[in-house]
Amino acid sequence: MSSSIRTAWVAFATFLLLLAGWWGVAAIAPSSYLPTPLAIFERLVYFVVEGGLLDDLVSTMINIAAGFFIAAALGIASGLIMGVSRLGRDTIGFFVDVFQSAPSAALVPIIVVILGFGREAMITIVVIFCYFIIAVSTAAGARSIESGLHDMSATFGASRWLFFRKVLVPGSMPMIIVGLRLAMARAFNGGILAELLISIRGFGGKMMYFGGAFDFASLYALIAVALVLTFASMAVISLVGRQLIRWT
Amino acid sequence: MALNQTLSVQRLDDPAPDSPIIEISHLQKVFAQRKKAPLEAVTDFSLDVRRGEVLGLIGPSGCGKTTILRMVAGLDSPSSGSIVVDGKEVTGPGPERAMVFQDFALLPWQSALENVVFGMAATKLSREERVARARAELARVGLSGFEDHLPKALSGGMKQRVGLARALAVNPTVLLLDEPFGALDAQTKTLLQDDMSATLQEEGCTTLLVTHDMSEAVYLCDRIVVLTNRPARISQAFSIDIPRPRGERFRSTPEFTELVDQVWQELKAHVTLSNSQAVVEG
Structure with missing residues (x-):
């Protein structure tokens, strides 16, 4: 049995155990904030059959995807610059270090003033949530390229463009993928949080609605959907990433 | 005797x-070190090859x-003194000099063939000519049939043969x-x-x-x-x-x-x- 399959089984068994524990507690001491897994599952089935969730989900996913790709482009580009250029590190790197710890949610009012309550604002929030981790890991990846490969490229007269394509980008790729994977989780966080904070709509809006109505079974069902989608998106990045770095 | x-x-x-093809005269190299006295690595080194x-x-x-x-x-550039190769003072890397590295310095994400092709970056050869020459050089170092192998699939000795093929391919x-x-x-x-x-x-x-x-x-x-x-x-x-x-x-x-x-x-x-x-x- 390969180790990744073993990991999957152990994780699944742990999940079942937690689920059983939850179910036991919910059955012994029923309360509104701890519905049984069955109740949550029934809500989930209802949402799927009814289809009322789909529009909101698609709308939110568009924000998440758009924000993620913009952040990926910006993060990889600036990360590579920080990785190879002293000037890049001293200029961009400094601000990335400072702002990555800034409370992103606190920026929401400013973004709303500038961009309004529409999609642009929500996408911007997703970008802010994702950008830093991508930039920082890309820079770390670029810096991890052995000095021997720099020397080799120099002695054989590789142009800057060739170095970029054949050395810098592939050499940074393992860390770029790590960054994108972590950023994907943050993109879902940012996308849903944006809807909670800016305007009650989309998937986050639905969460806000059920939470306000104390319909916790529905809320948990939505959270479960978000978790599954996040996990699936991260898995896609891992799978695609593994194809890109088969040389490791 | x-x-x-x-x-x-x-x-x-x-x-x-x-x-002489290489003329090294009064070469000196001093490395500046942070919070330490400068390190003199080479001093008054003269040699003709x-x-x-x-x-x-x-x-x-x-x-x-x-x-x-x-x-x-x-x-690296000398702190003082000069190096002349084939009548030209060395100011940076040049196509008339090719290097083989101790740790091979192969691109792990490129095949043996592509690693040799990469070495010909500064030549005026077309892509086809580069590939043909890379194949020939790999054959010469005994690596026919390993053109498409990634470095991780090669032994240390084979990796260095790729390194040698890459250097020889530029006719240094x-x-x-x-x-x-x-x-x-x-x-x-x-x-x-x-x-x-x-x-x-x-x-x-x-x-x-x-x-x-x-x-x-x-x-x-x-x-x-x-x-x-x-x-x-x-x-x-x-x-x-x-x-x-x-x-x-x-x-x-x-x-x-x-x-x-x-x-x-x-x-x-x-x-x-x-x-x-x-x-x-x-």
């Missing part, structure tokens, strides 16, 4: 008989021999070998030295070999320059007037053993000094 004819100690100011000559630089580890090679390659005037067999096991090393000996003979390119292996130097080189402990200066130069390639049997001759011993006797004092220094510094 025959030995005195084969091993002659040169006077250091002896001008090289043929026109003849066309077609295989010259070994041997010295205690950390003595600055790799620094000299890096300056000839154009990867000067081949710079930086401890090319340093990362290999003894058996692989012996095999590769035999192949290298034959290849150097075929190519006839001027070669600068940095090594700390005395028998390797005696086996491959026309001339061996023993360096002092840091900062590197020339301690002694030995000419080995035995025609190359010397053949693997050469290693088991008394002559060989005697030559290695001669080099070791010269080197020993510096190595001992370097070790005691390391203890004091460490």
Whole structure:
């Protein structure tokens, strides 16, 4: 049995155990904030059959995807610059270090003033949530390229463009993928949080609605959907990433 | 005694008989160090290398021999003094000099073939010509059939053969070998030295070999320059007037053993000094 399959089984068994524990507690001491897994599952089935969730989900996913790709482009580009250029590190790197710890949610009012309550604002929030981790890991990846490969490229007269394509980008790729994977989780966080904070709509809006109505079974069902989608998106990045770095 | 004819100690100011292809004069390299006194790695180092000559630089580890090679390659610039290769002063890397690295320096994400093709970046060849030449060079170092293998699928010896093919593919005037067999096991090393000996003979390119292996130097080189402990200066130069390639049997001759011993006797004092220094510094 390969180790990744073993990991999957152990994780699944742990999940079942937690689920059983939850179910036991919910059955012994029923309360509104701890519905049984069955109740949550029934809500989930209802949402799927009814289809009322789909529009909101698609709308939110568009924000998440758009924000993620913009952040990926910006993060990889600036990360590579920080990785190879002293000037890049001293200029961009400094601000990335400072702002990555800034409370992103606190920026929401400013973004709303500038961009309004529409999609642009929500996408911007997703970008802010994702950008830093991508930039920082890309820079770390670029810096991890052995000095021997720099020397080799120099002695054989590789142009800057060739170095970029054949050395810098592939050499940074393992860390770029790590960054994108972590950023994907943050993109879902940012996308849903944006809807909670800016305007009650989309998937986050639905969460806000059920939470306000104390319909916790529905809320948990939505959270479960978000978790599954996040996990699936991260898995896609891992799978695609593994194809890109088969040389490791 | 025959030995005195084969091993002659040169006077250091002896001008090289043929026109030198590498002229190093009064080379000095000082590295600035943060919060420490500057480190002088090489001092007043002058050396001429003849066309077609295989010259070994041997010295205690950390003595600055790799620094000299890096300056000839154009990867480091001298603090003072000059290096002239084929009539041109070295100011940076150039296509007439190709280097083989101790740690192979292969791109792990590229096949053996593509690694050799990458080495031809500065040439004017078309893509097809590069690929054809890379195939030919890989075949010559015995790697036919391994063109599409990634470095991780190759043994250490095979990786260094790719490194050698990459260097030879650019038809360099000067081949710079930086401890090319340093990362290999003894058996692989012996095999590769035999192949290298034959290849150097075929190519006839001027070669600068940095090594700390005395028998390797005696086996491959026309001339061996023993360096002092840091900062590197020339301690002694030995000419080995035995025609190359010397053949693997050469290693088991008394002559060989005697030559290695001669080099070791010269080197020993510096190595001992370097070790005691390391203890004091460490």
